[in-house]
Amino acid sequence: MKLVIAMLMDGVIYASWLFVIAAGLTLIYGVMKILNMAHGSFYAIGAYSGASLVGIYLAGGNPVWGSYLVLLGAALVIGALVGLMAERGLLRFMYGRDEVVMILVTYGLLLILEDVIKLIWGVEAYSTYQPYTLLGRSKIAGLSFANYDFVLIGVSLLVGFLLWWGLNRTRSGKLLQVVIHDRNTASTQGINVTRMFTVTFVIGAVLGALAGALTAPGISVMPGLGVEVIVLAFAVVVIGGLGSVGGALVGALIVGLARAAAVHIYPDAELFVIYGVMALVLAFRPQGLFAIASARKI
Secondary structure (H helix, E strand, O other), rough: OHHHHHHHHHHHHHHHHHHHHHHHHHHHHHOOOOOOOOOOHHHHHHHHHHHHHHHHHOOOOOOOHHHHHHHOOOOOHHHHHHHHHHHHOOOHHHHOOOHHHHHHHHHHHHHHHHHHHHHOOOOOOOOOHHHHHHHEEEEEEEEEEEEEHHHHHHHHHHHHHHHHHHOOOOHHHHHHHHHOOOOOHHHHHHOOOHHHHHHHHHHHHHHHHHEEEEEEHOEEEOOOHHHHHHHHHHHHHHOOOOOHHHHHHHHHHHHHHHHHHHHHHHHHHHHHHHHHHHHHHHHOOOOOOOOOOOOOOO
């Protein structure tokens, strides 16, 4: 029973931060039809910004509880700035191009941002454990878990709810769904598609940076982090279905639970099991479990 509880808790905790980053990736694809390879760099920038700013904040003798505000502020500000510069400075000139071309463009942006990260923060690892340890630990069935991880689960649920509410219960969300289904018709109806693209990309970038900032206290922030994460996020959105936020949630849970089971039962299969699940899903549903239906032109 302890093994089952450990696998479930570890899987849900792992899935929580993975969903936040995957939600931003799948939101951008759903609206803009761009599989943004640079999304991993947004995650890394959020992690580096959060870790370094918290370090500066705590070095000034400030209370540790304020570091949570620093992490949140770093994610919102840095994510919005980087996302806005990437969309306005590069991607807006590429709209209308083939999806493969957009993948290559965003991959090039990923490589550029990885070098920018090294220029700004160097190649040393950053660690900011204080926010992670401040909340203490709790025991479930005799197993100890960090309370910070439960907060991370709560944040992922809040992000999922806000995305659902924004897309289905607000006027802007309904206009965005029109853009998703047919951007040409949306443009003829007076919807500013370009502005929708910019806002969507910035929100996606903020979600990526938020995932990085929130996970920074529990990991060692080092070069190559963005490349590693984008592969995992890609697996999640492929399993759930490109463009589906709900699919990203299910995909994150599947990946998280599969990884946790492998870690506890057969650690050598940790990476294999993730891509094995992805291959199994694609073998029966190439479009993913919850892919958004696309209109077929006759």
